[in-house]
Amino acid sequence: ELPPSHFPAARAAAVALGYLRYLRGGPGRGLELRALRRARRQDIDDVGHKYYLELELEDVLDKDRTVSCTAEVLYGLGSNSSAPDVQITVQGELSSTEEADKEFYNRIRSLEKELVAENIPDSHGNVPPELEPIHLLAWAASGYVIWQNSTENTKFHLAQVKHVKQLKRSDEDLQFDYMLLLHEMVSQEVIPWEVAVLWHPQRGARVCRD
Amino acid sequence: MWALWVLIGAASVSAHLQNLSFDGQKVFRMIPQNDEQVEILNFLASIMEVDFWQPDSVTLVRPKMQVDFRIEAEKSFDVEDLLKESGMEYQVLIDNLQAALDAQLDSTTHTASHSYQKYNNWDTIAAWTADIAAQNPDLVSRSVIGETYEGRPMYLLKMGKSGPNKKAIFMDCGFHAREWISPAFCQWFVKEAVETYGKDTVMTTLLDKLDFYVLPVVNIDGYVYTWTKNRMWRKTRSKNANSICIGTDPNRNFDAGWCTVGASKSPCAATYCGSAPESEKETKALADFIREHLSTIKAYLTIHSYSQLLLFPYSYTYDLPPDYQELNSIASAASKELASLHNTTYTYGPAAKTIYPASGGSDDWAYDQGIKYAFTFELRDTGRYGFLLPESQIKPTCEETLLAVKYIANYVLEHLY
16 A cells, blocks of 8 residues: 555556546546545566556546546566556546537648647746647647656656647648657656657547657 | 737738838927917828827817827928928927837836746846845845855845844745746745735744745756746756766755765756765855854745645655654644645655655755754646646745745744754
């Protein structure tokens, strides 16, 4: 059993949140951790350390509701190689983003020139309302990076979207090339990370891998 | 929608702006002396575009009334000729309206005025330290405790009603350059102290019985760098021998288990411990001041962000400090006080176990010097905005934190040693 408010449990929760943001996040849904209710760690011989978590999440666009989740995060041994294994179960429904997604999709598709933006939020913490969906899509993209690159001794947060550029595509997907700044809390480094993301209202976010 | 459009088309934006240029336009001021001269102005308004600033329209012009009006660039010479020919006295109030507008824009960015609900740049904060001391001479005095690497004076504010044998609480902000909410809190604290002294019983008692040393920005060079070059900078800006990398982590630079754990020996790392304890001018100045006033300083508070934590020693070891029980109860109560305002949850505990071990911290050093009540605050938020906390959160963050700080200060006052 671990104190849920202390960092070792919080690090595992950050991985679970990153994973879920990637799977379910997007321009119309920004999932944030409201509270970590419970955390347990199990040391499995020859395999690694497994964290069992009970999380309470909220959507930043709909803060009156919360959603409960359970998650299992398995960090493998000698873990320089692979991403932690994450299983997550959401209790109940996340609110629908169909309308917001459609509106965003149509707005971007109808732009005369490809979208370009930088410093989201800006130095003073401001995000222009029209760029909030781009910001939330960056959360989804960063979720992938955080999930893939976390170890038991790291805790990543998205510090800022340094730059984002839309790339024209011939198919139905939207593509955004992000330069993200990730803050790693233990080393205190702020690391620039390039991520290319495809997004579509029905298909959700997918990170392009080289 | 328009904001997106602006971001996309730089060329289209500049074309739009040219239509609104006031380049070369003049503003005249004159006092028509009689009906004849009023007629001349009427005539002028009938043959060209005249924008009356004062009064609103030519129909309101009367003799002896001061009249200000704007004329477009090409017509201004004709107007001057006409005014001269008719012997009317006039002055050119603004010779080039566009230049005047540009100058006004420049002045607001360079000499920005201080606000407790905005992030202030270093020049603004420095000026504020002088002003606040000058405006409240019996409560605030300013001194310089040293110089930064780049030669900037480190201002310290001493707050409190003067009295004999007073004990003190030392509080600093801005150790890490990118943690902008931290200096904002020190400024807020000072404001609350001067504004509520004599009105709030707790604050009045605190300032009567204790002194507060407030260091609004420790790492000034770093702070300036986050305003001018890199918003995510953390360390000082000192050069490192044999490296192209700049800066030392000031909160790994104190003589407390120095560079043993949670700090890096590499100058390029964000947690570089420095070439030696107190290698940085800023940390040495802080440590020297505390050493010189050790007999009077009874508590040490250091303000950081982010994560919403209230930590106490030790960071450099998992061992618990001798005063663990007491520190833990204080932290527990202070966190409760903080949460009472906006429900903001803080986690508290001994630093190594609560977050991670890290050596060379100023709070550990202060504690080992004998300052029993040593706390580190990590302010809002928990990662949504992180270092880029929106200005709209400055007030609520500072208000709730103040409750915790006042609680701790009051406890210290009631448990002086």
